[in-house]
Amino acid sequence: MKFKVLLIFLFFVVSTFSQSDVYYFKDASSSFSYKDIDKVEFKPLEKDILEEKSGATFWFKIPANKTYLSYIFRIISIRATNAKAYQNLREIKKLKNQRYSSFKFSREAPIYIKVSSNFSAYFPVELNTEEDAAFKEKVQLLIDGFYYGVAFLVILFSLNYFYFFRDNSFLYHAILLASLTFSFILSDGILHLFNVDEKYIQFLILLNFTVLAYFASKFANSFLLLDIYYPKVKKYTYTIGVGIILFVILFLIFKKNELYITLGVLTAILLFIYWFLGVLLFKENTHTKLFTFSYVIILFSGIDFFILKNFGISLFETNATNLKIGGFIQIIILSFAVLYREKDLRKYNSLMKKDIIKFSKEIEQLTVQEESIKINLDVLSFREREIFNLIVSSKSNKEIAAEVNISVNTVKFHVKNIYGKLNIKSRKEVLKI
Numbered sequence: 001m002k003f004k005v006l007l008i009f010l011f012f013v014v015s016t017f018s019q020s021d022v023y024y025f026k027d028a029s030s031s032f033s034y035k036d037i038d039k040v041e042f043k044p045l046e047k048d049i050l051e052e053k054s055g056a057t058f059w060f061k062i063p064a065n066k067t068y069l070s071y072i073f074r075i076i077s078i079r080a081t082n083a084k085a086y087q088n089l090r091e092i093k094k095l096k097n098q099r100y101s102s103f104k105f106s107r108e109a110p111i112y113i114k115v116s117s118n119f120s121a122y123f124p125v126e127l128n129t130e131e132d133a134a135f136k137e138k139v140q141l142l143i144d145g146f147y148y149g150v151a152f153l154v155i156l157f158s159l160n161y162f163y164f165f166r167d168n169s170f171l172y173h174a175i176l177l178a179s180l181t182f183s184f185i186l187s188d189g190i191l192h193l194f195n196v197d198e199k200y201i202q203f204l205i206l207l208n209f210t211v212l213a214y215f216a217s218k219f220a221n222s223f224l225l226l227d228i229y230y231p232k233v234k235k236y237t238y239t240i241g242v243g244i245i246l247f248v249i250l251f252l253i254f255k256k257n258e259l260y261i262t263l264g265v266l267t268a269i270l271l272f273i274y275w276f277l278g279v280l281l282f283k284e285n286t287h288t289k290l291f292t293f294s295y296v297i298i299l300f301s302g303i304d305f306f307i308l309k310n311f312g313i314s315l316f317e318t319n320a321t322n323l324k325i326g327g328f329i330q331i332i333i334l335s336f337a338v339l340y341r342e343k344d345l346r347k348y349n350s351l352m353k354k355d356i357i358k359f360s361k362e363i364e365q366l367t368v369q370e371e372s373i374k375i376n377l378d379v380l381s382f383r384e385r386e387i388f389n390l391i392v393s394s395k396s397n398k399e400i401a402a403e404v405n406i407s408v409n410t411v412k413f414h415v416k417n418i419y420g421k422l423n424i425k426s427r428k429e430v431l432k433i
Helices: 002-015 130-165 168-187 190-194 198-223 233-254 257-280 286-294 296-311 320-377 382-392 397-404 408-422 427-432
Strands: 023-027 049-051 057-062 070-075 082-087 090-092 101-106 111-116 121-123 125-129
Touching (some): 057 070, 090 101, 130 168, 168 190, 168 198, 190 198, 198 233, 257 286, 382 397, 382 408
Antiparallel strands (some): 023 057, 049 121, 057 111, 070 125
């Protein structure tokens, strides 16, 4: 088993395209076509193209090579849908049912691939032989399937605990994890395998932004008990949530890339706030510590991949694989956090059950005492009961004497008899009765 894993690892390392096989050219003014692109000077592609969106078009060149093998060139980005390939002044059609824009060709003549995007200029590419490309795609789909399977099991796990404990944090965790998993499905190009129209994919991406933001808020508030520790935070985070919804609507109307970037920034700020609150509450309990640890990798790699790359920056050289690793770690650690929370719930429920039993016994004792008091009150005469009620009303002896038209000494005489019959010693005990 270890040997097979090692082979797969070596395959990914070795199968990465040779830098000498791929060249690129930045057409800043987008003025070249496939007819005259062969006249420009291409540079060796030493790393993934990453620039701030500038409206430029990028060309890739794969030189001719004396080989009988067929090759496949892939642009590993769902944003690079506007891609075309040419060989011998003829267009090469995209391969169908592929996760990313892919082209198959022989290398009898140079191949030129034209790429542009309405979003940031981030174009990671792969060049492999047809056999290697097919094998690598199968391995990647196997890894993706494993991740999605684990995520699905954890979602079921959380829904199961929600059913038994009726704690909304388990439900919010399940929906949040489903939203995160769906974002990976979108970025992995899985929907392209089923030829889903690009405009529907774009709509699903925007919808997933709102779902992710909403249930991240609900989960963090419930899981970290923020209503207790930081009740005012909810007002500010909900304001950010409203802003996210607003920018989704604006992007659907105006289709401006700046709105999309702002949408990503707001979502990142919201998630960062909840992670930071987890840091502030780090010492409160075990599941808060696990919550904080679980979000570190996926949060910062997500900010790097989805936000900073839109500005042509990358602090960690994050790619889809890094994100998947961060997501997998988050699933595992957060599952343990849910287990610890479930343990705390059991402990809390047990203590609450004991308190309820204790409280019920106290109520029962008070009821018995109340019934005995009612019986003792029956031994009072009409005049004594009348004076007793005035004592309960906090009347003084002088006030009672004036109200019932008797002397103060007579009132004192009745009070003494009341105390004797009810076996009490002061007005304070009368008020308790």
